[in-house]
Amino acid sequence: MKYSVLRRISVFFFFLCGMISAQALEIDTTYNIGVQQDSIVCEPNVCYEVFGMDCPGCESALEKQLNKLDGVEKVKASWEKQQVLIWTNDKVVPTDEEITKRIKKANFTPGEKIQSKNDDEE
Incomplete structure (x- = not known):
């Protein structure tokens, strides 16, 4: 019983960390695209x-x-x-x-x- 509860908690924790890092990557990607577009305009x-x-x-x-x-x-x-x-x-x-x-x-x-x-x- 103890191991089942701990396993569920750890799975939830890793799932939550994955969601947070995915959102952080999405923000960074958006920023980088803006920088690339800016450099394309400049000759x-x-x-x-x-x-x-x-x-x-x-x-x-x-x-x-x-x-x-x-x-x-x-x-x-x-x-x-x-x-x-x-x-x-x-x-x-x-x-x-x-x-x-x-x-x-x-x-x-x-x-x-x-x-x-x-x-x-x-």
């Missing part, structure tokens, strides 16, 4: 060719180096496309030399600048 300020990336780890290493630059808000590297997208704030924009220096510091070969938001405005 990168500059795009560079980068050669030598051959795995997702390479992407992370390059993103880490470029995020250290003043004025860089977000970086998205793609080893498949061999390019890096850089979002900067309007007040401080890193120079092309600073960006290529960081690409080289991450042990990759910088290519041509593919796109620049500032070039479009001129």
Whole structure:
């Protein structure tokens, strides 16, 4: 009898914990979707060719180096496309030399600048 009551209590407890965690996950998922939609609307300020990336780890290493630059808000590297997208704030924009220096510091070969938001405005 004791074990039956304890078993029922423990089953109810685990059920209750599962419900609470499911609700917490639902809230987090909703928040993440909002962040992703927000980033889709924002276009990168500059795009560079980068050669030598051959795995997702390479992407992370390059993103880490470029995020250290003043004025860089977000970086998205793609080893498949061999390019890096850089979002900067309007007040401080890193120079092309600073960006290529960081690409080289991450042990990759910088290519041509593919796109620049500032070039479009001129």
